[in-house]
Amino acid sequence: MATRILRLPLRLFSRNTGIMTRNPSLKTSAISRTTQRRTVVSTPSGALLPKPEKTPFGLIRMTVVVVPFLYVGTLISKNFAALLEEHDIFVPEDDDDDD
Numbered sequence: 001m002a003t004r005i006l007r008l009p010l011r012l013f014s015r016n017t018g019i020m021t022r023n024p025s026l027k028t029s030a031i032s033r034t035t036q037r038r039t040v041v042s043t044p045s046g047a048l049l050p051k052p053e054k055t056p057f058g059l060i061r062m063t064v065v066v067v068p069f070l071y072v073g074t075l076i077s078k079n080f081a082a083l084l085e086e087h088d089i090f091v092p093e094d095d096d097d098d099d
Contacts (some may be wrong), residue, residue: 044050055061084090 040049081090085092
């Protein structure tokens with residue numbers, strides 16, 4: 001609740017500066033990276049705002065983050081399953097495969 005109240009002036013300020021500024025050479029916006037919502041597509045006079053910036057290499061960045069964490073998670077689960085089996089807490093039985 002407190003963070004919502006503290007972020008309200010920032011949102012109002014960034015929304016107003018985004019509408020009022022028309023400098024195409026300035027690529028960075030006043031909107032913080034945590035609140036990137038595009039709710040306005042035109043200015044009050046009716047002019048269209050420029051297209052938002054695209055993040056290049058989005059799929060590559062996602063792969064670089066996801067693959068190592070999946071590998072680490074697999075290693076942790078494999079080691080934990082071996083620990084459970086070693087201490088006879090959970091031992092899979094061969095009788096479960098009856099057909």
